[in-house]
Amino acid sequence: MTLAYKKLGIDVELVDFNKNNALIAANEGILDGQLGKISGLNRTYPNLNRINVPLFSFDLNLISFCKDCQLPDMPSLVIHSTYPAAAKYLLEHPYQGQLHEVKSVSTLLNLLMQKQVSAALVIGFYIEPYMHKLQNAGVELETLHSQHVYHYVHKTHKHLVPALSKVLNEFKASGKMLDLKNKYNL
Incomplete structure (x- = not known):
């Protein structure tokens, strides 16, 4: 995801956060989103918006x-x-x-x-x-x-959803997504 954000001119910092509290923190806006989570989270965490391109x-x-x-x-x-x-x-x-x-x-x-x-x-x-x-x-x-895994952003960053979707689809079409999956054994 850092490559996708970088392509949009956005620097991101990955924050190591307690797994049990990370979704709550993201939903409350303490974190800007979740790197990769399963679908259906927006029912429990309504402030999270899914990027509809599966990461893996x-x-x-x-x-x-x-x-x-x-x-x-x-x-x-x-x-x-x-x-x-x-x-x-x-x-x-x-x-x-x-x-x-x-x-x-x-x-x-x-x-x-x-x-x-x-x-x-x-x-x-x-x-x-x-x-x-x-x-x-x-x-x-x-x-x-x-199960597919998706990237989620907090509602304050909802405006990024179309641009991130476009970049991820480009990565998928160019083979970059597959290269990354293979590199990280996903």
Whole structure:
């Protein structure tokens, strides 16, 4: 996004902010926006305006040692609590088993590998570096959902939405968007 803003003559500073409070801060105007978040945030955070060009997409995967099991079949499940995709999915697809929330992917994978939980619901690019080990251990993967990620700006910067959309579409058409996705493994 810094390249898109730079093309518009705008210098941006990325602020490292507590993930749990970043959306609230952006909605209140303390932050100018959110770099990349899933769609549908404007229902909960009405002051955020989505740039309608997806930055990238990801898969939400169910991983377990069970070959033909579905999410409702799992007696226990672990999710990564600091990213909303899994929790949002569970709101739309109610889960009746025991739910554990952890703050790191390594803890999530350790619980699964030690068979302390039946399954994990995790974003694909977080487990990609571990896929070979997981497959060798007999872990099965099922993609449950694919999700686009968008840039959001606070309503005070709504006037930037058309220009940012145009720049991002140019990046997409020229292949720059794909180059950046590959560079950052998205």
